Amino acid sequence: MAGATTQLGPHASFPNEASAGARLAVRDVSKTYDTDGASVEALKGCSIEVEAGAFVAIVGPSGCGKSTLLNMIAGFDTVSGGEIYMDGRLVAAPGLPPRAGPDRVVVFQNGALFPWKTVLENVSYGPVRQRVLTRKQAEKKAIDLLRQCGGLDAVAGSYPAQLSSGMQRRVEVVRALINEPKVLLLDEPFRAMDTVSKTRMHQHLLDMYRISRKTIVFITHDLEEAIYLADTVIVMTTRPGMIKQTISVTLQRPRLPKMLFSHEYLELKREAAESIHEEARKAFERGEREQA
Amino acid sequence: MMWVGYLGAAALWYASVKWLPIASFQRLPDPVTVITEWLSPNPTYGISIFTYPYYLHILNSTYRATAAFLLATLLGVPLGICMGWSEIFHRYASPLLGLLRPVPPLAWVPLAILIFSGIESAVIFVTFLVAFYATTLNTVVGVRAIEPDYFRASACLGASRRDILVDVIIPGALPNIFTGLQIAMGAAWFSLAAGEMIAAQYGLGFLIMESYNLIQFPTIVIAMATLGIVGFLSSMLIRTLGRRLMRWREQTLGFAG
Numbered sequence: 001m002a003g004a005t006t007q008l009g010p011h012a013s014f015p016n017e018a019s020a021g022a023r024l025a026v027r028d029v030s031k032t033y034d035t036d037g038a039s040v041e042a043l044k045g046c047s048i049e050v051e052a053g054a055f056v057a058i059v060g061p062s063g064c065g066k067s068t069l070l071n072m073i074a075g076f077d078t079v080s081g082g083e084i085y086m087d088g089r090l091v092a093a094p095g096l097p098p099r100a101g102p103d104r105v106v107v108f109q110n111g112a113l114f115p116w117k118t119v120l121e122n123v124s125y126g127p128v129r130q131r132v133l134t135r136k137q138a139e140k141k142a143i144d145l146l147r148q149c150g151g152l153d154a155v156a157g158s159y160p161a162q163l164s165s166g167m168q169r170r171v172e173v174v175r176a177l178i179n180e181p182k183v184l185l186l187d188e189p190f191r192a193m194d195t196v197s198k199t200r201m202h203q204h205l206l207d208m209y210r211i212s213r214k215t216i217v218f219i220t221h222d223l224e225e226a227i228y229l230a231d232t233v234i235v236m237t238t239r240p241g242m243i244k245q246t247i248s249v250t251l252q253r254p255r256l257p258k259m260l261f262s263h264e265y266l267e268l269k270r271e272a273a274e275s276i277h278e279e280a281r282k283a284f285e286r287g288e289r290e291q292a
Numbered sequence: 293m294m295w296v297g298y299l300g301a302a303a304l305w306y307a308s309v310k311w312l313p314i315a316s317f318q319r320l321p322d323p324v325t326v327i328t329e330w331l332s333p334n335p336t337y338g339i340s341i342f343t344y345p346y347y348l349h350i351l352n353s354t355y356r357a358t359a360a361f362l363l364a365t366l367l368g369v370p371l372g373i374c375m376g377w378s379e380i381f382h383r384y385a386s387p388l389l390g391l392l393r394p395v396p397p398l399a400w401v402p403l404a405i406l407i408f409s410g411i412e413s414a415v416i417f418v419t420f421l422v423a424f425y426a427t428t429l430n431t432v433v434g435v436r437a438i439e440p441d442y443f444r445a446s447a448c449l450g451a452s453r454r455d456i457l458v459d460v461i462i463p464g465a466l467p468n469i470f471t472g473l474q475i476a477m478g479a480a481w482f483s484l485a486a487g488e489m490i491a492a493q494y495g496l497g498f499l500i501m502e503s504y505n506l507i508q509f510p511t512i513v514i515a516m517a518t519l520g521i522v523g524f525l526s527s528m529l530i531r532t533l534g535r536r537l538m539r540w541r542e543q544t545l546g547f548a549g
Contacts, residue, residue, distance in 0.1 A: 076444050100447040112441035116463040116540040125459070130450035159540045179449065 021053035021215030022087040022103070022182030024073070029082035029092075030240075031068050041240040042068045046082070048234060048243065050215055057218045057226035058234045059276065061283040065241030066219045067109075070187050073217065075100035086182060102126055105176035106185045110192075111168050113160040119146070119171050120156040126179040142178060148211075149174050150204060166197045170204055177208065183215045190225070199257060202229060206255055223276055227268050228255055235275050238283040245275045321510040329510040330517075337508035339499065339515075350518060352494035357480050357526065360416050364423035364476055369469060372431020373461060382432070389428065397422050397483040401490055415487040415495075422483045423476035430472025434465030467541060470534035474527055481523040496522075 031043040042065040050056045058066045071077040073084055075091065075098045084092035092098065100106075105126075113122050123146060124138035133141065146152035152171060160168050169189055176184055186205075190198045206229065209216060220226050226233045227249055235245040249268060251259055259265050302323045309322040321329075329335050333342045340346060375382045397418045404414035442460050451459060488497025496515045503511035535542060 074444070074448065076447070100444065102448065102450045105448045106444065108441045108445065110439075110441065112439065112445040114442060114445075114459065114463070116466075116538070117459075118540075125446075125451075126449035129446075129452070129455050129459075161540075175449070 020182075020213050023052045023085075024048075024050040024183055024215055024217070025083075025085040025088075026069070026073065027083050027085070029069070029072065029084060030080050031065065031072065031077070032080045044240040044242050046236075046241065046243055050217065050232075052087075053213045053215055054232065055209060055216045055218065055230045056232045056234060057220060057230035058236060059220055059223050059226045059272070060236030060241065061238050061276075061280045062221060063283070064236045064238050064279070066236055067187055069241065070106070070185050070217065070219050072098070073183070074104055074106045074185050076106075102130055102179040103181055104183045104185060105179055105181040106187060107169070107172050107176055107189045109188045111160075111165070111172060113168055113172055113175065115160050118157055118159055119152070119163070122160070122171065123156075123175045123178055126175065130179070138178075142174075145174050145178055146171070149208060164197075165193065166201055169201060173205065173208055177212055177214070181214060183217065186216065186218045188219050188221070191220075198225070202255075203257075205229065206253075210254060223269065223272055224260070227251075227265060227272065228260060233268075233272060235272055235279070238279050238286065244279065245272065247272050319509070321513055326510045326513045326517075330514050337503065337506075337511045339503075339508075339511045346514075346518075349494055349496050349499045349515070350522065352492075352498075353484060353488065353496045353519075354522060356412075356416050356419060356488075356495065357477075357484050357522075360419035360484070361423050361473075361477055361480050361526075363416075363420050364427050364480070365473060368424045368427030368472070368476070369431050372428045372469075372472075373435055373457075373465065375428070376432045376435025376465065377457075377461060389425070393425050393429075398486055398490065401487065405491065411491045411493070415484070415492055418487040419480050419484040422479040426476040426479050427469070427472045430468050430475065431465060434468025434472070435461055437468060438464035463540075466534075466538055470530065470538070473530050473534075477526050477530055478523065481519060481526070485519055 026046055026048040029043060029046045030041070033040045033042055046069060048056070048058075058069065060066045068077065072079050072092055078096075078098050079092045079094055081094060083090055086103065090096070091104075113119075114125070117125065120139060120142055123142035124133075124135065127133040127138040127141065128135050143153050143156060146156060149170060152167070152174065155163055155167065155171075160171070163171065172189075173184075173186075190201050193201065202225065216230075218226070218229060223233075227247075228251075231249055233247040233249060234243055235247070236242065237244045247268060251262070251264060251268075306322050306324065308317055309320050312318075329337065330340055332340045335343060338345065339349075371385070375385050400418050400421060401414060404417045405411060408414045408417060438460065442464060443456065446456050446460050484495075485497035485500070488495040489501040492498040496519050499515040500512050503509070503515065
């Protein structure tokens with residue numbers, strides 16, 4: 001794990017000061033899908049307040065609507081009720097057409113680097129398309145950022161498929177960060193990874209978080225990962241998704257793997273595990289099936 | 293290895309013409325006769341690689357196939373993209389296409405001659421038609437097969453609709469578009485030959501029918517073989533172009549396999 005942090009000094013020239021994270025407020029948000037006349041309630045009365053620069057993890061059984069919530073924050077999907085604010089600015093409400101943008105960038109569950117673009121083209125894509133930088137400037141910034149994130153500049157000329165899935169995910173995080181977003185939305189980004197890669201990815205993500213200080217919303221069904229990474233863990237119920245429990249994680253930062261065995265960590269895990277298992281059991285009894 | 297296949301087929305052909313006790317088979321030209329005629333500077337029936345009319349026929353067919361193919365690409369790819377991208381557009385265009393597509397291209401010949409008041413454009417139109425269907429439908433499939441997260445990712449990164457077209461839809465659909473173009477090219481030659489047999493003054497399809505009427509059997513086989521070669525070459529050309537344009541995919545597949 002030592003190698004993971006070496007590249008990131010405290011004075012790393014990460015583009016953070018100008019655009020630290022935004023405060024995110026989800027107020028009484030609900031979502032109802034209408035399919036063939038039958039309406040399905042996916043989310044019900046969800047309220048979450050995230051401080052600027054905080055790391056929040058949302059945990060819940062599969063199909064609880066946590067990805068739906070993320071899609072609404074990202075501006076991919078409309079809300080049926082309630083509002084979402086970023087730094088006090090209304091970004092989602094019923095009747096408001098959803099709009100995604102570079103202030104809230106998503107890192108996707110299955111990875112969404114453009115396979116037809118090289119790593120460098122992928123990372124410099126945002127600033128070029130938003131016309132905030134010339135291609136040359138964007139590429140320089142991309143190389144700098146890639147270098148700071150564990151020497152990824154070495155693969156700048158590769159196509160995504162030539163990289164391991166862990167590297168692809170890190171590149172995708174860099175592609176998000178280069179836009180200096182106010183909120184970073186991660187939708188189960190490490191779901192398909194083995195334990196060892198996952199642990200390494202956690203360190204990479206924590207490093208990127210430490211130096212960029214974005215507001216992070218991290219969706220996962222892995223409770224241990226949620227507690228280890230986040231300041232606040234929000235547990236959701238099965239459908240319709242509601243906030244069941246909010247847990248403040250008091251573990252110190254920087255987080256280190258050895259904390260996974262600390263008394264404090266285990267205590268938090270015990271506290272959350274009960275409500276998670278209760279929801280998982282309900283989901284199971286309802287005949288919900290875990291979808292891979 | 294491939295030469296073994298060719299030689300085997302030629303041997304079988306020779307044997308069936310020479311030794312098979314079926315009267316109708318004995319009228320067919322054997323491979324030796326065909327190749328001698330094909331390569332003869334002084335061919336019995338006037339068509340060999342040394343004669344001007346041979347290339348005139350090839351040129352005419354190639355011109356028609358190319359024109360039809362380009363027209364099909366120019367119209368089919370944009371239409372396919374519109375249909376794949378816009379649900380509303382798809383709802384209008386898809387049933388129409390579904391209804392027209394099963395009509396065999398040759399059934400269009402009389403109407404095409406009336407519409408275009410000329411045999412030349414009518415043959416091109418008939419050829420175009422099949423290539424157009426293949427191109428359009430494969431493009432639609434290609435656009436629809438693009439992972440939705442790529443659209444979302446580009447929206448997050450601040451892409452405009454035009455950017456999405458250039459950066460997501462076209463490269464994302466390109467593998468399927470090229471599959472469509474290859475099918476289109478094959479189909480174009482297919483219906484071109486048929487069209488030329490019915491209505492044309494030059495071309496390999498015309499040559500086949502003409503030689504049949506004039507009882508110049510080796511020439512029929514020469515024209516058939518030439519169609520095979522030209523069709524194969526044109527497919528290869530598209531494949532090569534596709535590989536050039538999709539280097540990322542070569543890398544992807546190469547790495548996975």
